[in-house]
Amino acid sequence: MSEYAHPELLAEPDWLQANLDNPNVRVIDCATLEAYRRAHIPGAVQLPVHYYIKEEDPEGSDHGTLVMPPKQFEELMARLGVSDDTLVVTYDDNNALVASRLWWVLKYYGHTNAKVLNGGWHRWMTEGRPVTFHATRAPKGSFTASPNPDINATVEFLKEHHASPDCQVLDARTDGEWDGTNDRGNKRVGRVPGAHHLEWLRFVHTDDSRKFLPAAEIQALLDGAGIERGKPTITYCQGGIRAAHAAFTMELLGYDNVRVYDGSMREWANREDTPLTTTA
Numbered sequence: 001m002s003e004y005a006h007p008e009l010l011a012e013p014d015w016l017q018a019n020l021d022n023p024n025v026r027v028i029d030c031a032t033l034e035a036y037r038r039a040h041i042p043g044a045v046q047l048p049v050h051y052y053i054k055e056e057d058p059e060g061s062d063h064g065t066l067v068m069p070p071k072q073f074e075e076l077m078a079r080l081g082v083s084d085d086t087l088v089v090t091y092d093d094n095n096a097l098v099a100s101r102l103w104w105v106l107k108y109y110g111h112t113n114a115k116v117l118n119g120g121w122h123r124w125m126t127e128g129r130p131v132t133f134h135a136t137r138a139p140k141g142s143f144t145a146s147p148n149p150d151i152n153a154t155v156e157f158l159k160e161h162h163a164s165p166d167c168q169v170l171d172a173r174t175d176g177e178w179d180g181t182n183d184r185g186n187k188r189v190g191r192v193p194g195a196h197h198l199e200w201l202r203f204v205h206t207d208d209s210r211k212f213l214p215a216a217e218i219q220a221l222l223d224g225a226g227i228e229r230g231k232p233t234i235t236y237c238q239g240g241i242r243a244a245h246a247a248f249t250m251e252l253l254g255y256d257n258v259r260v261y262d263g264s265m266r267e268w269a270n271r272e273d274t275p276l277t278t279t280a
Contacts, residue, residue, distance in 0.1 A: 003215055004215045004252050004253060004254075005215070005252070005253055005254025006251060006252055006253075006254060007252075008115070009103075009115060009116065009248070009251065009252050010115060010116060010117075010118040010212065010252070011089045011115040011116065011117045011118065012118055013117070013118070013119065013123060013124055013127055013129060016041075016089060016117060017129055017130070020041070020042055020043050020130075021043070022087075024085070024086060024087055025086070025087045025088075025089060026045065026080065026081050026082050026086045026087070026088050026089070026138065026141075027041055027043055027044040027045070027088075027089045027090075027091070028044065028045055028046075028047050028080060028082075028088060028089070028090050028091075028102060029041065029044040029045065029046050029047065029091060029092070029121075030047045030090055030091065030092040030098035030099045030101075030102055031046075031092050031093045031094070031098075031121065033046060033048070035093055035121075036135075037133065037135075038133065039131045039132065039133050040121075040131065040132065040133075041091070041121075041124060041129075041130075041131065041132075042130055042131070042132045042134075042136075043136050044091075044136060045080045045081060045136050045137075045138050046135070047080070047098070047102065048076075049068070049076065053067065053068055053073075053101060053102060053105050054066060054067060054068055054239075054240075066240075066262045066263060067105055067108060067152070067240075067262050068105070070109065070145035070147060071145070073105065073109055073143075073145050074143045074144065074145045077106075077111075077141060077143035077145075078140050078141045078142060078143050079140065079141075080138060080141070081138025081139055081140065081141045082111075082141045082143050083141035083142045083143060084111070084142065084143060084144050085113070086113065086141060087113050087114070087115070088102075088106060088111065088113065088114040088115070089114070089115050089116075089117055090102045090103055090114065090115070090116050090117065091116070091117035091120040091121060091124070092120050092121065093120060093121040093122065094120075095120070095201060095204045095210055095245075096116050096117075096118075096120050096204065096210075096212070096245065096248075097200070097241060097242065097245055098241065099116045099117065099120060100116055100244050100245040100247075100248040100249075101240070101241045101244040101245070102114075103115075103116050103244070103248055104151070104244035104247060104248060104260060105244075107148070107151060108147060108148055108151055108152060109145040109146060109147060109148070110144070110145065110146035110147070110148060111143070116248065118211050118212055119209050119210045119211045120210055122208055122209070122210040123208070123209045123210055123211060126208045126209060150259070151247075151258070151259055151260065152259060152260060152261075152262055153234045153236075153259040153260065153261040153262070154261075154262075154263070155261075155263050155267055155268060155271070155274065157234075157259070157261075158192065158234055158236070158261050158268070159273075159274060161232075161234065162192050162193065162194055162195070162234070162275075163193065163194055166231070166232065167231065167232045167233070167234065168196060168226075168227060168228060168231050168232070168233050168234075169192050169194060169195040169196065169233070169234045169235075169236065170195065170196050170197075170198060170225070170227060170233055170234070170235045170236075170243075170246055170250075171191050171192065171195045171196065171197045171198075171235075171236060171237070172198065172199060172200040172235055172236070172237045172242040172243050172245065172246040173197075173199065173237050173238060173242065173265070174199055175197075175199070177191075177237075177238065177265070178191055178197045179278060180278040183269075184238050184265065184269075186265055186266070186269035186270055187269060187270045188269045188270070188276050189269065189276070189278065190269070190276035190277050190278040191276065191277060191278070192236065192268070192275070192276070192277075193275050193276075193277045195236075196225045196226045196227055197225060198221060198222065198224075198225040198227070198246070199242075200237070200242040200243075200245045200246050200249075202221055203218055203221070203245070203246070203249045212249065212252065215252075215253055218249060218252075218253055219253060222250070222253070222255075227250075227255075229254075229255060231257075232257040232258075232259070233250065233255065233257065233258045233259070234258075234259045234260075234261050235247050235250075235258065235259070235260050235261065236260075236261040236264040236265065236268070237264050237265065238264055238265045238266055239264050239265075239266045240260055240261065240262040240263065240264045240266075243260045243261060243262075243264055244260050247259075247260050
């Protein structure tokens with residue numbers, strides 16, 4: 001395999017630079033406000049709910065919180081100038097981690113007209129492309145959120161399917177989280193029994209380009225982790241962010257029927273009715 005099955009999911013810098021003035025394209029910077037204020041891609045708006053894009057827990061804890069509710073997400077996208085027919089390009093300064101998360105949330109709410117900038121901020125800067133520190137105020141959009149539960153796995157869905165031979169689970173966390181030496185503040189440690197392990201960072205080049213690896217190299221990683229093409233997959237991490245990155249990468253290669261367990265270990269490892277293991 002030498003090419004991505006779905007290259008349209010990526011925006012290459014040449015294309016984006018040529019379309020910065022396109023009124024039908026909305027570029028969203030998913031880095032922190034501080035980073036955005038220092039410099040960003042001209043015309044990009046800043047994602048104000050950094051990182052999680054989730055609903056706040058009224059009890060003051062984010063254990064088990066899930067994706068931002070439809071009404072709240074509609075208001076957020078409208079404020080950023082995104083309408084139902086807008087082509088959204090997401091990017092960040094962290095190996096497309098939050099950019100992929102926003103891509104997944106957009107897809108969850110029915111907006112599939114979205115791309116992730118290949119290489120993100122690092123590649124844009126490395127290639128000497130235009131930047132600005134002037135903030136962009138986009139005209140208000142009109143966004144309709146239509147949830148697609150088929151790409152989300154609830155805790156009950158994972159409990160029901162993780163041991164099934166007709167389903168596979170991908171753990172996108174670090175080695176320490178996988179083997180239980182890093183508890184991330186959870187009440188319990190370990191991994192979902194039967195899960196396969198492949199850390200999300202391995203999908204991206206470590207050089208300054210921060211591009212996604214070629215399709216053949218990503219395929220080799222997935223094959224090596226025991227992930228089968230054609231089998232339904234559930235991805236998870238600590239809070240559904242790295243899991244969304246893994247889901248994006250798998251879709252890039254043409255894997256279908258991939259769900260993100262949005263609650264991930266923030267939910268799973270803080271309940272008493274969910275199985276965990278640290279043994280092979």
